[in-house]
Amino acid sequence: MIDLYTWFCPNGHKVHIMLEETGLIYEVNPVAIVAGAQFSDTFTQLNPNNKVPAIVDHDGLNGATVSLFETGAILLYLARKTGQFLPSDENGQWNVVQWLMWQMGGLGPMMGQAEHFFHHADKKDEYATERYVRETSRLLNVLERQLADRDYICQDYSIADMACFPWVRINKLCGQRISNFPNVAQWYGRIRERPAVARGLDILKDHYVEIAESPKAKRQLFGSVAQS
Numbered sequence: 001m002i003d004l005y006t007w008f009c010p011n012g013h014k015v016h017i018m019l020e021e022t023g024l025i026y027e028v029n030p031v032a033i034v035a036g037a038q039f040s041d042t043f044t045q046l047n048p049n050n051k052v053p054a055i056v057d058h059d060g061l062n063g064a065t066v067s068l069f070e071t072g073a074i075l076l077y078l079a080r081k082t083g084q085f086l087p088s089d090e091n092g093q094w095n096v097v098q099w100l101m102w103q104m105g106g107l108g109p110m111m112g113q114a115e116h117f118f119h120h121a122d123k124k125d126e127y128a129t130e131r132y133v134r135e136t137s138r139l140l141n142v143l144e145r146q147l148a149d150r151d152y153i154c155q156d157y158s159i160a161d162m163a164c165f166p167w168v169r170i171n172k173l174c175g176q177r178i179s180n181f182p183n184v185a186q187w188y189g190r191i192r193e194r195p196a197v198a199r200g201l202d203i204l205k206d207h208y209v210e211i212a213e214s215p216k217a218k219r220q221l222f223g224s225v226a227q228s
């Protein structure tokens with residue numbers, strides 16, 4: 001059994017989707033990042049970086065308990081554990097890994113910043129907004145080109161798609177229009193209709209807090225509140 005420590009958010013969604021796709025048995029442990037639960041002593045022991053999600057696999061390799069944070073590592077671990085969503089040949093594996101790293105080091109962090117300055121920030125900062133919204137457009141164009149002649153990022157549906165999908169899902173909050181990226185829009189639709197993806201996106205849906213409307217959540221996550 002796997003203990004999943006998570007919240008309703010893009011990085012959480014990557015792992016929710018993978019767990020649903022693989023059919024692994026897991027238990028959801030909500031970590032209310034809008035209320036500071038990621039800084040509790042218990043969670044800090046699971047992830048010293050205080051970010052969700054994290055997993056504890058009580059049935060790891062040779063019966064060991066495996067505790068992991070960082071979604072890139074978690075997705076790779078679950079793919080290796082189940083033999084799913086990662087090609088079996090070495091070249092194919094490296095191709096998926098490079099796109100997974102592209103998401104971890106580019107698409108995710110840049111869209112996170114674009115979302116912050118475009119959607120969440122109380123004090124509007126034109127320079128920062130433009131910088132991250134522009135970089136997000138550039139990255140979505142990279143994805144657009146990659147999807148020009150294939151249905152999924154690395155041909156077959158893989159953990160690279162699962163890593164990118166939840167970020168593309170919030171494109172509007174990052175100042176984007178998915179219709180400007182037709183290949184990405186079709187790819188998004190293809191993934192969105194998978195039953196496991198729908199189930200993954202439903203996890204902790206009831207716990208969702210619109211940060212823009214909650215000064216308390218905003219203070220907790222960004223260290224500042226809207227001046228009223």
Ligand SMILES: N[C@@H](CCC(=O)N[C@@H](CS)C(=O)NCC(=O)O)C(=O)O
Nearest residue numbers: 009010011033051052053070071072
């Ligand atoms: N690189 C990390 C990023 C994780 C991350 O930023 N998680 C966000 C939620 S989507 C979080 O925990 N935020 C809480 C905070 O910043 O205090 C990963 O891929 O696991």
